[in-house]
Amino acid sequence: MTPAALADLVRTSAVQVLSARGLDHGVLPDPVTIERPRNPEHGDYATNLALQVAKKVGLAPRELAQAIADVLVAADEVAAAEVAGPGFLNLRLAADAQGALVRQVLAAGDAYGRGDGLAGRRVNLEFVSANPTGPIHLGGTRWAAVGDALGRLLAAQGAEVAREYYINDAGAQIDRFARSLIAAAKGEPTPEDGYAGAYISDIAAEILRKEPSALSLPEEERQATFRRLGVDLMLDEIKRTLHEFGTDFDVWFSESSLHDGGAVEAVVEELKSAGTLYPAENAWWLRSTDYGDDKDRVVLKSDGRPAYIAADIAYLRDKLERDFDLCIYMLGADHHGYIARLKAAAAALGHDPDEVEVLIGQMVNLVSGGKPVRMSKRAGTVVTLEDLVEAVGVDAARYELSRYSVDSVVDIDLDLLRKHSNENPVYYVQYAHARLASLQRNAAELGLRASADADLSLLTHPREGDLIRTIGEFPTVLRKAAELREPHRVARYLESLASAYHKFYDVARVLPQGDEEATPLTHARLALCEAARQVLANGLSLLGVSAPERM
Incomplete structure (x- = not known):
């Protein structure tokens, strides 16, 4: 019996108690x-249900608890209350x-633990979205792991999840990259503001190699060529490293497409017509304070160029027009102000x-020998996904x-992560799975296999x-980890x-051992061990981590 099933049984018993006394069972929490x-x-x-609702129905908590206990002990599933x-x-x-x-x-089997609490939800999950001007750094690597795990968790609760990478291929940083x-x-030498x-x-x-004459092109054409090919090559590298890390995306969305396709201009005009943009100081401002932001935001600058938030709004409009009813953004520590402005x-x-x-998401630091690790082989002072x-x-x-x-x-x-010992969390969990897989192989050599037909009532030892x-x-x-967007709960559980x-x-x-015969308890314990192995495998899979058979 799962805790959820027991919770249903306790609630049903409480409904029976309150109904018999003519009291309102609508006060009972669910679950x-x-x-x-x-x-x-x-x-x-244990449950504190009686403490929660006794006052609301005019009973003493212990009296209500005892009445519920009397009903529960009559159920086959409950030995004592x-x-x-x-x-x-x-x-x-x-x-x-x-x-x-x-x-x-x-x-x-593989489906154990999954639920349908998010069935019918269409979720756009945007994560990593690092500028295509360099390799994925540690902050992006954290999102690659956590975001992918979150996507798996949401899907495991029935949601339709689209994993999306927003390519910041417009703006000054791309020009600096090209230069x-x-x-x-x-x-x-590298330009002063360059990469x-x-x-x-x-x-x-x-x-x-692709364009041997690129340096001899006119300046504007040369800049455009290095910009275009540079972004494409960097994106290919980013996609490769993310794929090898086990993180893949359904959509790669170009910021430039919003500008080139007129989406930014269109959304600005839409907001002007709706009265949610107003002119001031030769610029156009979003009335974002009307919606809980701490200040209004410039959408069109005084020179007529769109501010960065203009593309953000157009991008959000695009997501909503794709019929997503939940858009999750996973951003770095320096983007805290985006919470209010995107809402x-x-x-x-x-x-x-x-x-x-x-x-x-907060920062990630590497430590070795008690000292910070800062240098990267390919990206100067930035530590990358590949370095880790x-x-x-x-x-x-x-x-x-x-796991954090x-x-x-x-x-x-x-x-610590290089150690093959119980001090290393991932080794500790993977070793448990490998040990259980080995147990099943040893059982097979004895002609035994885990079966649900075993007498599982024999499993009475406290351990x-x-x-x-x-x-x-x-x-x-899993349900709570998905609801709270906290994949670390799965790791700690494992x-x-x-x-x-x-x-x-x-x-x-x-x-x-030796000449001993297998007993009913042998079969029951073998089934229990296979159940534990299955759950470890299921949980590791949701984190995008392998469940090795041997270590």
Whole structure:
């Protein structure tokens, strides 16, 4: 029995109690909160439902808790229900009900943990979106890991997710990029405001290979050629590194297309007509304070050129016209002001501001030997995605970047991630999976296999119960991780599951030894181990991390 199923049973019992007394059961929360007690001696699960609603229905909390307990103990799934303290209700499941969860996992397989809470939602998830002027740096790498994991989580809850990369290929930074490439092609020093690094020389050489006469073109044409080819080559490199990192996008959206196709001009005229833009100081301003922003924003500058927010509004308009009902932006720490302005833009376009969500990610630092790591082989002083992968591998990089809340600054200890020990979180979780896979191979050599037909009511050891209850938490963890946009909850859960398995394995022998015969308990424990392996695999998959069979 999953915690969610138990919560439904508790609520149904409470409805029965209140209805029998002619009291309003509409005050009951849905879902009911079910938690695991810190002290296992208090039971398998606990609920504070009676404390939550007793006053609303005019009953003493302990009286209400006892009445609910009396109904619950009549259910086959509940072995005991005891009132504690001011009105907490401690519950202990029947062995059959607890073991049934193992059967449920084996039946569901790869689908175990998935839900339909976001079914029917169309989500545009924009992340990374680094300027095509250099390799993906550490901040972008964090979004590549977290954003991809979030996309998987949202899809696992039934949402239709489009992963999108916004190519910032318009503006001054692209002109500086082109000038840097031209300087490198000429063998000249990097312009003062330009981009440095070995990758600039590599791209410049490739441009000359494609267009040998590029340097002899007239200045304006030369700039346009290096700009066009440079962006294309840099994007090819970005796509390659992201793909090798396990992150792919459904849409690569060009900012230039908004300007060239007239979308920016069109949305400005639309907002003028709607009265949400007003003229002042020879410029046009968005009335963003009307929608919760801390100040109005310039959309058209005094020289008539669009400000950057103009393209942002046009881009949002394009997303909304593609019928996305939720647009999630994953932005860097220096973009905090975008939260209010993008919501204001949605409102100005006649949409609910809640159709826009902005997640802000903090900085990532590398540490080795207790000291910061700053230098990159190809990008000057910027540490790139490829640098991190070269140092620790894709799995360790993705897992480590995903296991922290994006609100926190992350210090990645390269030395720790290279260790093959329990100190290394990704190794700890992957090793648990490999150990379980090895167990199944050893069982197969003995002619045994995990089966849902085993007598799972035999799983009564406290460590077995702890492992089963941890497995049962997985669907709730996934649901909350998707709802709160927090993939790190999955990583932390996997570590707790690995811990529960290792503790179980230390005290409970699974396979027969020597001339021993397999017993019903052997089959039950083998099924439990396969359920644990399945959940570890499912969780790692949602983080885009492999579940190795051998280590």
